[in-house]
Amino acid sequence: MKITVIGAGNVGATAALKIAEKQFANEVVLIDVVEGIPQGKALDMYESGAVSLFDTRVIGSNDYKDSADSDIILITAGLARKPGMTREDLLMKNAAIIKEVTSQVMKYSTNPIIVMVSNPVDIMTYVAHRVSGLPKERVIGMGGVLDTARYKNFIAETLNISMQDISALVLGGHGDAMVPVVNYTNVAGIPLTELLPLDIIDGLVERTRNGGIEIVNYLKSGSAYYAPAASTVEMIEAIARDRKRILPCTTLLDGQYGINNVFCGVPVKLGKNGIEQVLEINLSAPERSALQRSADIVEKNCKMLESLFA
Numbered sequence: 320m321k322i323t324v325i326g327a328g329n330v331g332a333t334a335a336l337k338i339a340e341k342q343f344a345n346e347v348v349l350i351d352v353v354e355g356i357p358q359g360k361a362l363d364m365y366e367s368g369a370v371s372l373f374d375t376r377v378i379g380s381n382d383y384k385d386s387a388d389s390d391i392i393l394i395t396a397g398l399a400r401k402p403g404m405t406r407e408d409l410l411m412k413n414a415a416i417i418k419e420v421t422s423q424v425m426k427y428s429t430n431p432i433i434v435m436v437s438n439p440v441d442i443m444t445y446v447a448h449r450v451s452g453l454p455k456e457r458v459i460g461m462g463g464v465l466d467t468a469r470y471k472n473f474i475a476e477t478l479n480i481s482m483q484d485i486s487a488l489v490l491g492g493h494g495d496a497m498v499p500v501v502n503y504t505n506v507a508g509i510p511l512t513e514l515l516p517l518d519i520i521d522g523l524v525e526r527t528r529n530g531g532i533e534i535v536n537y538l539k540s541g542s543a544y545y546a547p548a549a550s551t552v553e554m555i556e557a558i559a560r561d562r563k564r565i566l567p568c569t570t571l572l573d574g575q576y577g578i579n580n581v582f583c584g585v586p587v588k589l590g591k592n593g594i595e596q597v598l599e600i601n602l603s604a605p606e607r608s609a610l611q612r613s614a615d616i617v618e619k620n621c622k623m624l625e626s627l628f629a
C-alpha cells in the first residue's frame with residue numbers, strides 16, 4: 320500500500336504522520352510545491368518512527384514521479400481559509416490548483432483512489448473527478464466525517480458522556496449548508512431527542528454548522544487541522560484495510576435522494592474499492608429539502624468553473 324499526500328501543510332503533514340503511525344501503508348509520499356518543506360517534514364516524521372515504533376517509509380518530494388503507482392492519493396493542496404473568508408471565496412484559486420495537481424498525479428498512477436480535502440471540498444471533489452476521469456467510486460471528498468466528529472464532540476460535552484457512545488450523521492455539503500440529521504443521532508441506541516430538549520439540540524446543530532469558522536477565528540491565520548486530519552485518516556484506513564465502514568462522505572449522486580449528477584455528502588460504505596455503496600436513508604421533508612438546497616449550492620458553484628475545463 321502506497322499513499323501519496325499532496326500538500327505538506329497543516330492537514331497534509333498531520334494526516335501523513337497519522338498514516339505512518341498506524342502502519343497500514345508501507346510507504347507515505349508527501350509532495351508540495353514549496354522546495355524543502357515536504358523533504359524536511361517527511362524526514363522528521365520518519366525519524367519519529369524510532370520512538371513511536373513504526374517502520375512506514377516516509378518520503379518528501381517536489382516531484383510527482385515519486386507518487387508513481389500510488390494506491391490512494393490524498394489531496395490537501397491549496398489555500399486555507401482566513402477570517403472573514405467563506406469556503407466559496409477559495410473556489411477559483413483552489414480549483415486551478417486541484418486541476419493541476421490531479422493531472423500531475425494521474426500521469427504516474429493509473430487507478431488510484433483520490434481522497435479530497437481541499438476546500439470547498441464538494442466542488443474540489445468534482446474537479447478531481449472530472450480531470451482524473453476515474454470512476455465516481457474512486458473520487459471521494461472528506462467533509463461529513465469531520466462535521467459529524469464535531470457534532471458528536473459537542474453532544475458528548477453537553478451530556479458529560481463518552482464520545483464513543485454517540486452515533487450521528489451529518490449530511491449535505493461541507494459548509495454552512497450541512498444537514499445534521501437529528502433523528503439518526505443516538506447515544507448507545509437512545510435517541511438524542513430523549514436526552515436533550517430540542518432547543519439545546521438546535522444550539523449544538525448551529526455550533527456544528529459553524530465549527531470550521533469557530534477554529535479559524537481563534538487561529539487567525541489558517542484553519543483547523545487536527546480533527547480534519549483525524550477524519551481523513553479514518554476514511555483512508557477504512558479503504559486501505561477494506562473495513563467496509565459506513566461514513567458520511569462526499570460522492571457523486573446519480574438519483575439517490577432525488578439528486579442527480581452532483582457531489583454531496585451522504586452515508587457510504589468505504590472499502591478497498593473506494594465507495595462500495597451509497598446508503599439512502601429516510602429523511603424528513605425539511606431534511607430532504609435542506610439536502611437539496613445544499614446540493615443546489617454545490618451545483619451552482621461547479622457550473623461557475625466551466626471556463627477551467629475549456
Ligand code: NAD
Pocket residue numbers: 325326327328329330331350351352353395396397398399400413416419420435436437438440461462465493541542543544547
Ligand atoms: P496549509 O496552507 O497549511 O497547507 C496547504 C499546502 O498546500 C501548503 O503547504 C502549500 O504549499 C501547498 N500547495 C499550494 N499549492 C500547491 C500546489 N499547486 N501543489 C502542491 N502543493 C501546493 O493548509 P491546510 O490547513 O493544510 O489546509 C489545506 C486545505 O484543506 C485547504 O483548502 C483547507 O481549506 C482544506 N480543509 C478542508 C477541510 C475539510 O473538512 N474538507 C478541513 C480542513 C481544511
